[in-house]
Amino acid sequence: MSINRRQFLRRVGLVSALGLGGSFVITSLRGKKVEAASSVAEYETSKDALVAKHWAMVVDMSKFKTEEDFKKVVDSCVSIHNIPDIGNLKDEIKWIWEDDYEHTFSGGENEYLTESFKKLPFAVICNHCENPPCVKACPTGATFKRPDGIVDMDYHRCIGCRFCMGACPYGARSFNWRDPRPFIKKIDPDFPTRTQGVVEKCTFCVERLADGVMPACVEASNGGLIFGDLDDPNSEVRKIISTKYTIRRKVELGTQPSVYYLIGGGNNA
Amino acid sequence: MLEKALTGSKRYWAWIFFLLAVIAVGLVAYFRQYNYGLGLTGMSRDVSWGLYIAQFTFLVGVAASAVMLVTPYYLHDFKKFGKMVILGEFLAISSVIMCIFFIFVDVGQPMRILNVLLYPQLHSVMFYDMCVLFGYLFINIVVGWTTLGAERKGTPPPKWIKPIIYISIPWAFSIHTVTAFLYAGLPGRPFWLSAIMAARFLAAAFAAGPAFLILLVLIVRKVSKFDADPPGVGAIQSLVKIIRYAMIANIFFYICEVFTAFYSNIPEEMAPFKYAFVGLDGHTSLVPFMWAATILAFIGIGLLIFPTRKNKVLLPLALVAIYIANWIDKGVVLIIAGFVPNPFGRVTEYFPTSNELAIVVGVYAIGTLVLTVLYKVAISVREQNQI
Numbered sequence: 203m204s205i206n207r208r209q210f211l212r213r214v215g216l217v218s219a220l221g222l223g224g225s226f227v228i229t230s231l232r233g234k235k236v237e238a239a240s241s242v243a244e245y246e247t248s249k250d251a252l253v254a255k256h257w258a259m260v261v262d263m264s265k266f267k268t269e270e271d272f273k274k275v276v277d278s279c280v281s282i283h284n285i286p287d288i289g290n291l292k293d294e295i296k297w298i299w300e301d302d303y304e305h306t307f308s309g310g311e312n313e314y315l316t317e318s319f320k321k322l323p324f325a326v327i328c329n330h331c332e333n334p335p336c337v338k339a340c341p342t343g344a345t346f347k348r349p350d351g352i353v354d355m356d357y358h359r360c361i362g363c364r365f366c367m368g369a370c371p372y373g374a375r376s377f378n379w380r381d382p383r384p385f386i387k388k389i390d391p392d393f394p395t396r397t398q399g400v401v402e403k404c405t406f407c408v409e410r411l412a413d414g415v416m417p418a419c420v421e422a423s424n425g426g427l428i429f430g431d432l433d434d435p436n437s438e439v440r441k442i443i444s445t446k447y448t449i450r451r452k453v454e455l456g457t458q459p460s461v462y463y464l465i466g467g468g469n470n471a
Numbered sequence: 472m473l474e475k476a477l478t479g480s481k482r483y484w485a486w487i488f489f490l491l492a493v494i495a496v497g498l499v500a501y502f503r504q505y506n507y508g509l510g511l512t513g514m515s516r517d518v519s520w521g522l523y524i525a526q527f528t529f530l531v532g533v534a535a536s537a538v539m540l541v542t543p544y545y546l547h548d549f550k551k552f553g554k555m556v557i558l559g560e561f562l563a564i565s566s567v568i569m570c571i572f573f574i575f576v577d578v579g580q581p582m583r584i585l586n587v588l589l590y591p592q593l594h595s596v597m598f599y600d601m602c603v604l605f606g607y608l609f610i611n612i613v614v615g616w617t618t619l620g621a622e623r624k625g626t627p628p629p630k631w632i633k634p635i636i637y638i639s640i641p642w643a644f645s646i647h648t649v650t651a652f653l654y655a656g657l658p659g660r661p662f663w664l665s666a667i668m669a670a671r672f673l674a675a676a677f678a679a680g681p682a683f684l685i686l687l688v689l690i691v692r693k694v695s696k697f698d699a700d701p702p703g704v705g706a707i708q709s710l711v712k713i714i715r716y717a718m719i720a721n722i723f724f725y726i727c728e729v730f731t732a733f734y735s736n737i738p739e740e741m742a743p744f745k746y747a748f749v750g751l752d753g754h755t756s757l758v759p760f761m762w763a764a765t766i767l768a769f770i771g772i773g774l775l776i777f778p779t780r781k782n783k784v785l786l787p788l789a790l791v792a793i794y795i796a797n798w799i800d801k802g803v804v805l806i807i808a809g810f811v812p813n814p815f816g817r818v819t820e821y822f823p824t825s826n827e828l829a830i831v832v833g834v835y836a837i838g839t840l841v842l843t844v845l846y847k848v849a850i851s852v853r854e855q856n857q858i
Contacts, residue, residue, distance in 0.1 A: 291819075292515040301815060308816030309739055335658050341597035342586040361586050362509070362579020365597055367519040371659020373814035377519060377579065379510030398508035399579025455658040 250414035254431035256332075256351040257406055258439050258460040260448065261325050265426030272300045272323060278422035279404070284395045286385035295376040297404040298327045298419055307451060325427070327419075328353065328374040328404040329451065329459030336366035336375065345401070351432075351460060352406045362399040371452050372459075375403045432460065472620060475851035476844040482694070483847065490840045497833010500826045501576060509579055512827040517819035518810040522803070522831050523577035527570050529679070529802035530838075531650045532672060534566035534607065536680020538643035539713050545636050551706045554853070555699040558691070559684055560615040561845040563643075567608040569838035576830050596652045603646045610639045615845075623852045647672045654809065662743035662809040665731075671724040672801070677717035679797035681710050682771075682790040689787060691846065697853040708781065715775040718793055722768060725800075743808040746818065751811065754818045757804055764799035767792040 205213075247253075266272060279285065279298050286295055304311075304320040330353045337347050344360035347353050367375045381398045389395060393409065396402055406429075407417035415421070420429040430437035439462075442448065448462040479487075504511045514521045537559035543549035544556045578584055591598050614636055621628040651669035658664065665671075685707050688699045700706040732740035745751050747761040774780060774789035812818050823831075 293510050294516050305815040305817060308812075308814070311738070338594050339597070339657070341592055341595040341601075342583075343590045343592050344586070359583070359586055359590065360580065361583045363574075363577070363597065364519045364579070365595070365653075367516075368654075368660065368809075369657050371657075371814055373517070376516055378508065379514070380508040397580070398510075401579075452659070457658065
C-alpha cells in the first residue's frame with residue numbers, strides 16, 4: 203500500500219495525539235495517588251519551635267572587644283553549618299564575619315575619625331531585610347522571605363546565576379565556586395553540606411529555631427548578640443531598638459535591615 | 472532550504488571546520504569548568520559576574536539592532552534595505568543563540584536552569600529576560616525563514632507574517648530594555664542604578680549592531696556573487712547615518728552619566744567611573760580599555776560625519792572602531808566596574824582565566840557557525856534568483 207505525504211502526516215499526527223493524550227491520562231492518575239499518600243502524613247511544625255512575626259538581631263558593640271569575642275561567634279556558625287575554609291579570598295565562603303567600622307559603614311566617611319575608631323571591629327551578617335533585593339532578583343524562588351521575616355535559602359533549587367549576589371547591597375552572599383566538601387574541617391551530619399555552583403548565606407539558624415533553640419552565634423555571644431521578635435513590644439530587641447541608639451547598614455536604600463548595631467552599650471540611652 | 476548550506480566551495484568548508492575546531496576547544500574548556508565549578512574562571516565573591524554576562528549583555532544589543540532595518544523597511548516602506556533586512560534578521564538569530572549560551576555557561580547548576588520556568592518568579596527581571604529572549608529568537612526564525620522561503624519560490628511572503636513582523640519591532644526594544652533592567656534596578660550598585668541605562672543600551676546597540684552588519688555585507692560581497700547593496704542603491708550609506716546618530720546619542724547619554732556622578736560629587740556614584748578611567752586605590756586594570764574605547768568612539772564618529780564615510784578603506788575602519796568601542800563599554804567595563812568597589816568600599820579586581828576565555832571564544836564560534844550557515848542559505852537563494 204502506498205500513501206502520499208498528506209496521508210502520512212495525518213497519520214503521524216493522529217498517533218502522536220493518541221500517545222500524548224494517553225500519557226496525560228496516566229500522569230493524572232498517578233498524580234491522584236501521590237495526593238492521597240501525602241494527605242496521610244502532613245508536615246507539621248514542631249511544638250517546641252520558637253516563632254515570631256519578625257525576627258531581628260541587635261549587635262551590642264560593647265560586648266565585642268577582643269578577637270576572642272568574634273572568634274567564638276564565628277566558629278560556632280562555621281562548625282554547625284559545614285562552612286568550608288577554602289583558604290583564598292576569591293572563593294571565600296562566610297556567613298558571619300568581622301570587619302571594621304570604616305568598611306562596614308562605607309559611604310559615611312569621616313576623615314577626622316581617629317584610626318582606632320575607624321578600625322573598630324563590627325560583626326557582619328546577612329541583614330534579613332524587610333524588602334530583600336536578593337529575593338526580588340532570584341529567578342527561581344531559591345531565596346525567599348519567610349512569614350517570620352527570615353530570608354532563607356533552598357540550596358536544591360538554586361541554579362547559581364548569582365543575580366542575588368549582584369542585588370545584595372551588603373555583600374552578605376557567598377557562592378560555591380568549587381566543591382566545598384573537601385574544605386570542611388569536620389562535617390556536621392545534622393546540617394546539609396552544599397554542592398558546587400549554589401549560593402549560600404546566614405539563615406538566622408532556621409533549623410535551630412524549629413527545634414526551639416536560639417541561633418548558634420547568639421548562644422555563643424555571651425549576650426553580645428540579642429535575638430528576638432521585633433513585632434513583640436515586650437521583647438528585648440524591641441525595647442533596645444526603640445529606646446537606645448542603634449544604627450543599621452545603608453538604610454537609605456530602603457531595604458529595612460533587621461540587624462541593628464547598638465552603639466555605646468547600655469549607657470547610651 | 473537548509474540543504475543549501477551542505478554544498479559549498481572548499482573555502483566554505485575550511486571555514487566551517489575551523490569553527491568546529493574552535494567550538495571543540497571551547498567544549499573541552501566547558502567540561503573542565505563543569506567538573507571543577509566556576510572557580511575555574513576569574514570571578515570571585517566580590518566580582519561575581521564577569522566576561523560571560525558581559526558578552527550576553529553586549530550581544531542582546533547586537534540582536535536587537537535588526538530592528539534598525541526591519542522598522543524602516545516594513546513600517547516606512549524604505550525599499551533600500553530590501554536586500555539587507557534578511558541579513559539583519561539572521562544576525563539577530565545567531566546573537567540571541569550566543570546570549571542563551573553565555574547565560575548557560577555562567578550558571579553554577581546548569582542542569583537546574585529550567586527551574587526558571589518551573590518556578591517562575593514574576594518579581595524577577597531574569598524571568599522576563601528569558602521570556603523575551605526566547606520570544607525574539609522564535610520571531611526572527613519564523614520571519615526570516617518564511618520571507619526567504621517565499622523569495623526562493625518567487626512569491627510574495629504570506630499575509631500572516633506581517634503581524635509577526637510588526638510585533639518584532641517593539642519586541643526588539645523590549646529585549647534590550649529588559650536586559651538593562653536586570654542591572655538598573657539593583658539598589659546597591661550605583662554604577663548600574665541609572666534611569667538612563669536602558670536608553671544607553673539601545674543607543675549603543677543601534678550603533679554596534681548595524682556597524683557589524685555593514686562589515687558582514689562587505690564580507691558577503693567579497694566571498695559571493697550576492698551584493699546586499701548593489702551600486703546605486705545606497706543602503707549602506709543610509710545605515711551609516713543611523714549608526715552615526717545612534718553613536719552620538721550613546722556618547723551623549725554617557726556624558727549625562729558622568730556629569731550626574733561628578734557634579735553631584737557623591738562618592739559612590741563617582742567611584743566606578745574613577746575605577747574605569749583613572750583607577751581606584753592603585754587598581755587600574757580597566758583604564759587602558761576605557762581610554763581605548765573613548766578614543767575609538769570619537770574616531771569612529773569623526774570618520775562617519777565627514778565625507779570619509781564614503782571612503783572604501785576608512786568606512787570599514789570607522790565601523791570596526793565603533794564596534795570595538797561599544798564592545799569594550801558593554802562587553803567588558805560595564806559589568807566589571809559595576810562590582811567595584813564592593814559593598815565594603817574595597818577594590819577587588821577581575822582577570823579572566825585562559826579557560827574562561829576559551830569558553831567565550833567557543834561560544835562566539837558557535838554563533839559564527841550559525842551565522843555562516845544562515846547566511847550561506849540566504850546567499851544561495853539570492854544567487855539562484857539572480858541568475
